[in-house]
Amino acid sequence: MSPTAGAGNVPGVRIVVCVKHVPDIQSDRALGADGRLVRDGGDGTINEVDENAVEAAVVLAEQVGEAEVVVVTVGPDDAEDAARRALQLGADAAVHVLDDDVAGSDAFGTAAVLAAAVRRLGADVPVDLVVTGMAGLDGLTSLVPGALAALLDLPQLTLAADVALADGEITVRRDLDHATEVLSAPLPALVSVSDRANEPRYPNFQRIMAARKKPVETLTLADLGVDPATVGAAGARTAVVEAAPRPPRTDRVLVSDDGQAGARLAAWLVERDLVRPAAPPTGEVL
Amino acid sequence: MSTVLVLLDHADTGALRGSVLELATVARDLAGDGGAVHGLWVGDEPLDPALPVLGRHGVSVVHAATTGAADPRLTPVLAEVLVDAVTASGATVLLALSTFENKEAVARFAVATGAGVVTDAAAVERDAEGRVVAAKTVLAGTWTTRCAVLTDPAVVLVKAGAVPAREVDADAPALPAVSAREVAVSERATRARVVERTAEEPTDRPDLAAADTVVVGGRGTEGDFTALEALADVLGAAVGATRVATDEGWIGHEAQIGQTGVTVSPRLYIGAGVSGAVHHRGGMQASGTVVAINSDPEAPVFEIADYGIVGDLFVVLPQLTEALRAR
Numbered sequence: 001m002s003p004t005a006g007a008g009n010v011p012g013v014r015i016v017v018c019v020k021h022v023p024d025i026q027s028d029r030a031l032g033a034d035g036r037l038v039r040d041g042g043d044g045t046i047n048e049v050d051e052n053a054v055e056a057a058v059v060l061a062e063q064v065g066e067a068e069v070v071v072v073t074v075g076p077d078d079a080e081d082a083a084r085r086a087l088q089l090g091a092d093a094a095v096h097v098l099d100d101d102v103a104g105s106d107a108f109g110t111a112a113v114l115a116a117a118v119r120r121l122g123a124d125v126p127v128d129l130v131v132t133g134m135a136g137l138d139g140l141t142s143l144v145p146g147a148l149a150a151l152l153d154l155p156q157l158t159l160a161a162d163v164a165l166a167d168g169e170i171t172v173r174r175d176l177d178h179a180t181e182v183l184s185a186p187l188p189a190l191v192s193v194s195d196r197a198n199e200p201r202y203p204n205f206q207r208i209m210a211a212r213k214k215p216v217e218t219l220t221l222a223d224l225g226v227d228p229a230t231v232g233a234a235g236a237r238t239a240v241v242e243a244a245p246r247p248p249r250t251d252r253v254l255v256s257d258d259g260q261a262g263a264r265l266a267a268w269l270v271e272r273d274l275v276r277p278a279a280p281p282t283g284e285v286l
Numbered sequence: 287m288s289t290v291l292v293l294l295d296h297a298d299t300g301a302l303r304g305s306v307l308e309l310a311t312v313a314r315d316l317a318g319d320g321g322a323v324h325g326l327w328v329g330d331e332p333l334d335p336a337l338p339v340l341g342r343h344g345v346s347v348v349h350a351a352t353t354g355a356a357d358p359r360l361t362p363v364l365a366e367v368l369v370d371a372v373t374a375s376g377a378t379v380l381l382a383l384s385t386f387e388n389k390e391a392v393a394r395f396a397v398a399t400g401a402g403v404v405t406d407a408a409a410v411e412r413d414a415e416g417r418v419v420a421a422k423t424v425l426a427g428t429w430t431t432r433c434a435v436l437t438d439p440a441v442v443l444v445k446a447g448a449v450p451a452r453e454v455d456a457d458a459p460a461l462p463a464v465s466a467r468e469v470a471v472s473e474r475a476t477r478a479r480v481v482e483r484t485a486e487e488p489t490d491r492p493d494l495a496a497a498d499t500v501v502v503g504g505r506g507t508e509g510d511f512t513a514l515e516a517l518a519d520v521l522g523a524a525v526g527a528t529r530v531a532t533d534e535g536w537i538g539h540e541a542q543i544g545q546t547g548v549t550v551s552p553r554l555y556i557g558a559g560v561s562g563a564v565h566h567r568g569g570m571q572a573s574g575t576v577v578a579i580n581s582d583p584e585a586p587v588f589e590i591a592d593y594g595i596v597g598d599l600f601v602v603l604p605q606l607t608e609a610l611r612a613r
Contacts, residue, residue, distance in 0.1 A: 029425045035433075049546060107403070108396060134386075134546065141405045142386060146361065146393030155477035156362065158390055161539075171481065175539050177385055177495065177548065178297065179485045181359075185478035195546045196539070237402025241419065242432040249576070249592055256583075257597025262605025265577065266613075268593060274554045274575055275521065275610060276498060 012066040014125055015057045017091060018114050018132045019050040021075050021082035035240025036104060046082040049133035051089060051200040056163050056193045057131045058090035068092050072117045074102055074110060080216060087211035088203035094216040101221055104233025111147035112231055116224035118152055129170065130190040134159050145192035155185035161196040290317045291324045291377035298485045300331030305496045307451035309381045309444055310343040312410050316379055322346050326371045328358045341459045343451060349374060350466040361387055362475035365394035370469045372439055379418055384443035392441050402437040407444045418442060427571025446496030447551060486540060494541065497524035499554045502543060504528040506559020506580060506599055509536040513603040514558055520610045526550065528566050544569035558599040562587025
C-alpha cells in the first residue's frame with residue numbers, strides 16, 4: 001500500500017476500534033439472579049454492529065494507505081474471541097482488558113476502561129480516530145460512545161450510516177428519527193457506526209490464518225491505572241433489582257385463510273377493544 | 287419532595303412532541319406531594335404556544351435555554367445545557383424521551399455529573415426507599431428488568447407510551463413561569479459541526495415510536511405498501527417496516543423497526559409479510575397484541591403472534607380493512 005494513496009494529506013492514521021463480546025442473539029439469552037447477563041453459554045460472538053465498526057475502520061485504513069487498526073475489547077476470557085474475530089476482519093492488533101473487577105460494569109464503567117485503554121495506546125503513538133458500534137445489541141443503551149467521547153475529550157460523530165475521511169476531516173451521514181444530518185469534525189475524533197454503514201467482509205481462510213499471527217495484548221485495570229472501585233459492580237450507578245423472563249403469550253390463535261380470515265380478524269380485534277378511533281394525525285400536540 | 291426536570295423535545299417547527307406530556311405525568315408521580323415539575327426548552331423556537339398545555343400537565347416552571355451561536359441540536363451542546371438546567375432547577379431527577387439524540391446527550395451529562403442512567407424505560411416509580419426505579423425490557427424484549435438508579439441526580443429516558451398523559455385536577459391551571467437564559471457553551475461541544483440537515487417531511491400519520499397501533503410490512507409485500515397504508519388509515523396507525531423493506535428502498539429508513547432502528551411497543555402490532563427475524567423481533571417483541579399475516583406457515587413471526595393468519599396479505603388486509611371500515 002502506498003503511503004500517499006487515498007485520503008488527501010493524512011500521512012498515517014491510527015484507528016482504535018472498540019468491540020464487545022456478547023451472547024449470540026440467535027441463542028437463548030438469559031439474565032442471572034444478579035441481573036447480569038449469563039455469559040457462560042459458550043455461544044458468544046462479537047456484537048454484530050461492531051463488525052460494521054471494524055469494517056469502517058479497515059476501509060478507512062485501506063484508503064489512507066499508511067494506517068494501523070487496533071482493536072480494544074473489555075470482558076472475561078471469552079471476550080478474546082471478539083478481538084480475534086476483529087483481527088480476522090482486518091484489524092492489525094488487539095488489546096484485551098481482562099480483570100475480574102470489571103464484571104458488573106455499567107455503561108460508564110465500560111467507557112472508563114475503554115478510555116483508559118485508548119489513552120494507553122495513544123501514549124505510544126497518537127490515536128487519530130476511535131470507532132465503535134452504535135449500540136451493544138444486548139443492553140441496547142447506546143450510552144458508551146457518547147461517554148467515551150466525553151472522557152477522551154473527542155468530537156463525536158455518531159450513528160454513522162456513511163463515513164468518509166479527507167484532508168484530516170472526518171464526515172458522517174446519520175439518519176435520525178426525524179432528520180438526516182451530515183456531521184464533520186477534524187481528527188482526532190470518535191465515530192459510532194450503524195449497521196447501514198457497510199457490509200462487513202467475510203473472513204476467508206487466508207484472513208483467518210493471517211489473524212493467528214496478529215498480537216493480542218492482555219491488560220489489567222492496574223496496567224491501565226484504573227481504580228477498581230470506580231468500575232465494575234463497585235462503581236455502577238444503576239443496579240438491576242429484579243429480572244424475569246417475559247411470560248409467554250397465551251390463548252394464541254393460528255389459522256389458515258379460508259377466504260374469511262380478514263373479516264374474522266376484524267371481529268377479533270373489535271372484541272378486544274383494539275380498534276380505537278383514529279388518534280390525532282401527528283405525534284405533535286400543537 | 288423533589289424537583290423533576292423534563293426535557294421538552296420539540297420538532298424544528300417548535301411543535302412539542304406529544305409523548306413529552308406523558309413524561310410530565312411520570313414526573314408528577316415521581317415529584318410527589320410538595321414536589322415540582324420543571325420543563326427544559328432548548329432552542330430558539332417559540333415556546334409560548336406550548337405553555338398552556340404544559341401548565342395543564344403540571345409543569346410549573348419552564349427553563350428556556352438558548353445557546354448563542356452553538357447549534358443545540360448537537361448532542362454535546364445539549365449535554366452542557368442539561369448540566370446547567372439541572373443545577374439551576376435543583377432537580378434530583380431528569381426525564382427525557384428515549385431517542386438516540388437524548389441517549390448521547392445524557393451519556394455526556396452523566397460523565398460530567400456522575401449521574402446514573404436508565405434508557406428505554408417502560409415505567410418509572412419510586413421504591414420504598416425513595417429510589418428511582420425504572421422498568422425496561424432487554425434481550426430483544428424477552429426479559430423484563432427493574433433497575434434502581436443509585437445516584438443523585440438520577441436520569442431516566444422513557445419510551446413513548448409509558449403512561450397515558452394526565453392533566454392536573456384544576457379548573458384553571460396556571461401557566462408555567464418562564465426562566466430564560468443563554469447558556470455559555472464550551473468550545474469542545476461544537477468541534478463536530480452540522481454540515482447539512484434535512485428534517486423529515488411531516489406526515490399525516492402518528493409518530494412510529496409513539497403510536498398506539500403499528501402496521502408493518504416486510505419482504506412479503508414485495509414493495510407494495512398500498513394495502514398496509516389503507517389499513518393504517520382506518521386504524522389511525524403508524525406504518526413501519528423490516529430492514530429488508532427499507533434496504534430495498536420500498537419505504538424510508540426511518541420506518542425500520544428493529545434493534546438498530548426504531549423500537550416500538552404499541553398496544554397493537556400488525557405485521558404483514560414479516561418473517562420475524564430476530565433483529566426485527568428485538569424492536570417489537572414488547573408490543574401488546576401481535577397479529578401476523580404471512581404466506582409461509584414456518585415464518586418465525588408466528589411463534590410470537592397472538593393471532594396468526596397463514597395467507598396472502600393482498601387478500602387478507604383489504605378484507606380486514608373493509609370489515610373495519612364498515613363498522
